[in-house]
């Protein structure tokens with residue numbers, strides 16, 4: 479399981495790295511984190527002042543095989559050996575891709591993640607899922623490989639836009655839904671300022687960790703973390719074909735609401751959770767109005783199963799009670815659109 483270090487634990491974090499006696503250490507950054515986060519990183523860790531970086535283009539459109547190849551090429555050009563360390567300094571796109579590139583280069587070299595966005599702090603930077611998008615399908619190619627450590631310091635959030643902060647808040651809302659009535663009743667009223675506090679970040683990380691530790695390979699209980707994501711990923715992928723591509727968290731916000739409509743008809747779930755989610759969306763995302771039709775998202779939901787008459791998803795009948803692999807017929811899916 480991941481070693482997670484928080485701000486204040488820099489000495490322990492550095493001791494871990496020193497104990498590994500790496501031949502060389504490189505930092506992977508994207509165009510934005512090179513500018514906004516690398517100077518902060520070097521300020522927090524002056525011993526890395528002279529470490530060389532590999533720079534890749536930023537953004538979800540670059541979460542691709544071409545950029546993974548670019549990273550591998552750089553690794554070869556720099557003659558990076560198996561006893562080297564890659565430090566991924568960036569958001570979820572960078573940590574997913576950098577971790578994938580490291581986990582496959584020379585059959586796998588060590589990497590660690592320093593997340594610089596909220597979504598990467600509370601979700602993407604630990605748990606072992608690495609990868610990139612392929613043929614329009616989100617995270618289609620990837621590996622399960624744990625980083626040697628993750629270092630969380632909210633100082634990096636100072637340069638992040640409000641839209642990207644809100645993007646990360648959705649995975650925190652999702653974690654609260656999975657945890658308990660007590661946590662949910664608090665979380666549903668959090669302001670963005672409360673959400674980005676170190677205490678709430680730690681709480682959210684602990685909820686995910688507690689689930690991942692039981693099912694690292696995602697064959698059972700870990701699929702609870704997919705609530706909102708079956709429909710959400712399809713909405714996200716479709717949005718890339720439009721003039722208003724959504725951020726991951728924005729699509730998951732819509733996916734969580736839509737999947738509750740499905741839960742109400744398939745599992746007889748009370749409508750209260752949906753109403754609470756809609757209230758959160760209206761409070762935190764007042765301008766998020768993305769429309770989609772069943773034909774827009776169905777190709778992404780079915781992927782290669784063109785003749786299928788159903789899809790399976792993780793649904794939430796009540797707080798802290800998730801039903802994974804719930805069969806939802808295409809008729810139920812169609813019906814949910816009339817209730818949107």
Ligand SMILES: NC(=O)c1ccc[n+]([C@@H]2O[C@H](COP(=O)([O-])OP(=O)(O)OC[C@H]3O[C@@H](n4cnc5c(N)ncnc54)[C@H](O)[C@@H]3O)[C@@H](O)[C@H]2O)c1
Nearest residue numbers: 510514536537569570571572594595601602607634637638
């Ligand atoms: N592996 C997992 O378990 C997991 C979980 C959740 C999400 N994800 C993935 O995470 C990705 C979304 O993450 P993201 O939104 O962090 O993506 P991102 O890495 O694209 O970051 C968003 C943008 O913010 C910039 N940025 C990053 N840190 C910054 C900072 N501190 N200041 C200013 N700009 C900064 C980036 O350059 C980028 O332009 C998706 O691809 C999603 O699939 C993975």
